[in-house]
Amino acid sequence: MLAVIITIIFAILVAYIATQNTAQVVINISQYSRSVPLYLVVLLSLLVGFVFAWILHLMNATASFFALTGKNNTIKKEKKANTELTKKVQDLEIEKAKLETERKSQSSTPHSD
Numbered sequence: 001m002l003a004v005i006i007t008i009i010f011a012i013l014v015a016y017i018a019t020q021n022t023a024q025v026v027i028n029i030s031q032y033s034r035s036v037p038l039y040l041v042v043l044l045s046l047l048v049g050f051v052f053a054w055i056l057h058l059m060n061a062t063a064s065f066f067a068l069t070g071k072n073n074t075i076k077k078e079k080k081a082n083t084e085l086t087k088k089v090q091d092l093e094i095e096k097a098k099l100e101t102e103r104k105s106q107s108s109t110p111h112s113d
Contacts, residue, residue: 014043 018039025038 017042 021038023038024035
C-alpha cells in the first residue's frame with residue numbers, strides 16, 4: 001500500500017513539473033535537430049539514469065552471485081573433508097581402544113619363564 005501511495009505522489013509531482021516546464025528546448029544530435037518540451041528532456045534524462053543504474057546493479061548482483069556460488073562450493077568441499085576426517089578420527093579412536101585393551105590383557109597375563 002505504501003508503494004502505491006508513493007507512486008501516486010511521484011506521479012502528481014511529475015505532472016506538476018510537466019505543467020510548469022512546457023518551454024520548448026532544441027535537441028541537436030549530429031545533423032538531427034528537434035524541438036521538445038523541457039519536462040520531456042528532464043524525464044528522459046532521469047529514465048536514462050535509472051536504466052544505467054539498473055544495468056550497473058545487475059552487473060554487481062551477477063558478480064556477487066558467482067562469488068557466493070564459488071564460496072558455497074568451497075564450503076561443501078570443506079564440509080565433506082571435515083566429515084571424512086571426523087570418521088577417520090573415530091576409526092583411530094576405536095583402533096586405539098583396541099590396542100589399549102590388547103596391551104592391558106598382555107600385561108595382566110603372567111609370564112612364565
